[in-house]
Amino acid sequence: xxxxxxxxxxxxxxxxxxxxxxxxxxxxxxxxxxxxxxxxxxxxxxxxxxxxxxxxxxxxxxxxxxxxxxxxxxxxxxxxxxxxxxxxxxxxxxxxxxxxxxxxxxxxxxxxxxxxxxxxxxxxxxxxxxxxxxxxxxxxxxxxxxxxxxxxxxxxxxxxxxxxxxxxxxxxxxxxxxxxxxxxxxxxxxxxxxxxxxxxxxxxxxxxxxxxxxxxxxxxxxxxxxxxxxxxxxxxxxxxxxxxxxxxxxxxxxxxxxxxxxxxxxxxxxxxxxxxxxxxxxxxxxxxxxxxxxxxxxxxxxxxxxxxxxxxxxxxxxxxxxxxxxxxxxxxxxxxxxxxxxxxxxxxxxxxxxxxxxxxxxxxxxxxxxxxxxxxxxxxxxxxxxxxxxxxxxxxxxxxxxxxxxxxxxxxxxxxxxxxxxxxxxxxxxxxxxxxxxxxxxxxxxxx
Numbered sequence: 001x002x003x004x005x006x007x008x009x010x011x012x013x014x015x016x017x018x019x020x021x022x023x024x025x026x027x028x029x030x031x032x033x034x035x036x037x038x039x040x041x042x043x044x045x046x047x048x049x050x051x052x053x054x055x056x057x058x059x060x061x062x063x064x065x066x067x068x069x070x071x072x073x074x075x076x077x078x079x080x081x082x083x084x085x086x087x088x089x090x091x092x093x094x095x096x097x098x099x100x101x102x103x104x105x106x107x108x109x110x111x112x113x114x115x116x117x118x119x120x121x122x123x124x125x126x127x128x129x130x131x132x133x134x135x136x137x138x139x140x141x142x143x144x145x146x147x148x149x150x151x152x153x154x155x156x157x158x159x160x161x162x163x164x165x166x167x168x169x170x171x172x173x174x175x176x177x178x179x180x181x182x183x184x185x186x187x188x189x190x191x192x193x194x195x196x197x198x199x200x201x202x203x204x205x206x207x208x209x210x211x212x213x214x215x216x217x218x219x220x221x222x223x224x225x226x227x228x229x230x231x232x233x234x235x236x237x238x239x240x241x242x243x244x245x246x247x248x249x250x251x252x253x254x255x256x257x258x259x260x261x262x263x264x265x266x267x268x269x270x271x272x273x274x275x276x277x278x279x280x281x282x283x284x285x286x287x288x289x290x291x292x293x294x295x296x297x298x299x300x301x302x303x304x305x306x307x308x309x310x311x312x313x314x315x316x317x318x319x320x321x322x323x324x325x326x327x328x329x330x331x332x333x334x335x336x337x338x339x340x341x342x343x344x345x346x347x348x349x350x351x352x353x354x355x356x357x358x359x360x361x362x363x364x365x366x367x368x369x370x371x372x373x374x375x376x377x378x379x380x381x382x383x384x385x386x387x388x389x390x391x392x393x394x395x396x397x398x399x400x401x402x403x404x405x406x407x408x409x410x411x412x413x414x415x416x417x418x419x420x421x422x423x424x425x426x427x428x429x430x431x432x433x434x435x436x437x438x439x440x441x442x443x444x445x446x447x448x
Contacts, residue, residue, distance in 0.1 A: 019187055019190065020183055020184065020187045023183040023186065023187065024179055024180055024183045027179040027182070027183065028175065028176050028179045031175045031179065032172055032175065035168075035171060035172065035175065039168065051106065051109070054088075054155075055109060055110055055113045056113065058086075058088070058089070058110060058113065058114065059113040059114050059116065059117030060117060061086065062089070062114050062117060062118070062150060063114075063117040063118055063119070065084040065091065066118060066122070066140070066142075066148065068080065068084070069084070069091065069142065069148060070142045070143050074144065074146060077093055077146075078093060081093070087155060088152060088153055088154065088155045089150055089151060089152040089153065090150075090151050091148060091149070091150060091151075092137075092148070092149040092150075092151055093146065093147070093148060093149075094147055094149060095139060095147045095149065096137045096139055096147075096149030096151065097127075097129050097130075097137060098127060099127035099128050099129055099130050099137075100127055100128055100130075101126065101127055101128065102126055102127065102128045102136040103128060104128075104134040104136075104154070106134065106154045107128065107134055107135075107136045107152070107154065110136075110152060110154070111126045111136065111138060111152075114138060114150070115138075118140075122140040122141065122142075123140060123141065124138055124139070124140050125138070125139045125140075126138045126139070127139075129151075134154050135151075135152065135153050135154075136152055137149050137150060137151050137152070138150040138152070189213065189217040189220065189221070192209060192210075193209065193220065193221075193224060196208075196209055196224070197224075208225050208228070209221035209224055209225055211225065246283045246284075249279070249283045250280070250283055253276055253279055253280050253283065256276055257273070257276050257280075260272050260273055260276065298336040298337075298338055298339055299336070300334050300335055300336050301334065301335075301336075301337060302332060302333070302334050303332070303333060303334075303335060303337050303340075304330065304331075304332055305329070305331045305332070305333050305362065305371065305373075306328050306329060306330050306331065306362070308337065308340070308341070309325055309344065309360055309362065309373070310325060310328075312341060312344060312345065312348075313325045313360065316348060316352075316358075321348075321352055321358075322352070322356065322357040322358070323348055323352070323357070323358045323359075323360070324357075324358070324359045324360070325359075325360045326359050326360065326361045327361045327362055327363065328362070329362045329363075329364065331362065331364065331371055333371060333442060333444055334444075335422060335442060336418075336421075336422050339418040339421065339422055340422070340442075342414070342415070342418055343415045343418050343419055343426065343440060344360070344373060344375065344440070346411045346412065346414060346415045347375040347415060347438045347440070348360070348375055349411065350377075350411060350412065350438070351375055351376070351377035351379070351436070351438075352377075354377065354379040354380070354436070355377025355378045355379030355435055355436065356377070356378065356379065357377060357378060358375055358376070358377055359375070359376045359377075360373065360374070360375055360376075361373075361374040361376065362374075368444065369443065369444055370441050370442060370443050370444055371441075371442045371444055372439055372440065372441050372442075373439075373440045373442070374437055374438070374439050374440075375437070375438045375440075376431065376435055376436070376437045376438075377435050377436055378434060378435040379435055379436060380434075381430040381431070381434065381435060381436045382397065382428060382430065382436055383397075384430070387427075387428045387429065387430075390412050390428065391412050391413055391415075391416040391426075392413060393410055393413040394410065394413075395413075419440060422442070423443055424440055424441060424442045424443070425439075425440070425441040426438065426439070426440050426441075427439050427441075
């Protein structure tokens with residue numbers, strides 16, 4: 001329950017998601033609290049030092065004043081009272097006002113200091129004055145027995161200087177700016193690293209990080225650049241091996257087909273011919289998949305999407321395939337045309353193979369920043385847990401080894417690879433009414 005409570009508290013607090021915001025918040029709040037604590041301690045020390053100094057001053061002044069009044073004739077004492085009065089206390093020739101002992105910290109402190117200053121030469125009593133706040137009186141008798149009362153009113157605390165709040169605000173602003181600059185300098189290399197990592201596409205031609213700055217940053221940049229080079233080298237090597245094997249297999253397959261063509265027709269000959277066709281198809285798709293690594297090499301150009309899809313659909317219709325283009329939109333985009341034709345063609349082929357028909361639909365985002373091409377079929381769909389796995393090379397849902405129905409498992413892998421190279425997004429989803437929908441989302445580049 002405690003873990004759940006902490007989680008709920010964290011959600012209610014809305015903890016920032018970015019490292020920049022978190023570090024800036026921690027540093028700013030921490031330094032601001034430290035500044036406030038330092039200010040509080042300074043003001044407390046100032047008040048304590050001032051109170052101690054004032055108490056010592058009062059005790060000395062009162063001792064001298066009492067000694068003076070004690071040596072004066074009784075008739076002259078009233079004349080001296082105004083001159084002996086101070087801002088915080090006055091002398092009264094009389095018994096004063098009775099009351100309970102003083103309770104305030106300052107009153108008790110001052111009363112003790114005055115008693116110590118008089119050195120025990122006089123018998124003292126002190127009491128608070130009822131209804132007057134923190135006010136007290138000290139009563140004593142002079143040498144001739146005349147009563148004398150010291151009426152003390154604690155002064156107000158020392159006021160703050162008028163410029164002090166402005167200086168405090170300025171200090172907090174300086175702290176905030178310094179925190180922002182420090183956190184920005186610390187997180188900028190991470191943002192640059194994330195940007196370059198996101199830019200690493202299928203062509204493996206990402207921008208190199210600048211290998212300078214603090215030693216830790218320069219070291220991370222060198223390590224990332226070296227990692228990019230290793231990844232590019234490994235992937236290129238494997239793709240070259242796949243392309244070479246697929247290409248070299250075409251020659252023996254062609255020789256085998258020539259030999260089968262001169263053989264007498266029989267059931268075994270027909271089976272061997274069918275196997276060779278399947279092998280040839282697999283080799284062709286293997287070569288095509290290897291070449292999608294360089295899919296970004298095609299130069300993007302402006303094309304009328306409606307005309308492109310219409311020509312593609314007409315080719316299928318001429319071949320007798322049930323393919324329809326439902327929503328026509330005159331949309332001009334900048335894209336890699338051959339790659340787009342290959343993707344849509346693969347999606348339509350899959351729809352025809354597993355759904356018996358294909359319907360193409362085009363829609364635009366509300367802000368016109370992207371265009372979505374949807375290819376729908378009426379087939380059985382795909383299990384939810386396999387909607388991403390089907391994009392893996394050589395992955396087939398069908399357990400049968402029949403290439404005529406199961407395919408090679410490279411069509412969707414090639415389509416996803418080409419989509420990434422184009423900067424597009426290719427996803428699959430099961431339709432509520434049945435069937436599968438493939439969605440290709442293309443960002444609309446600015447037309448020049």
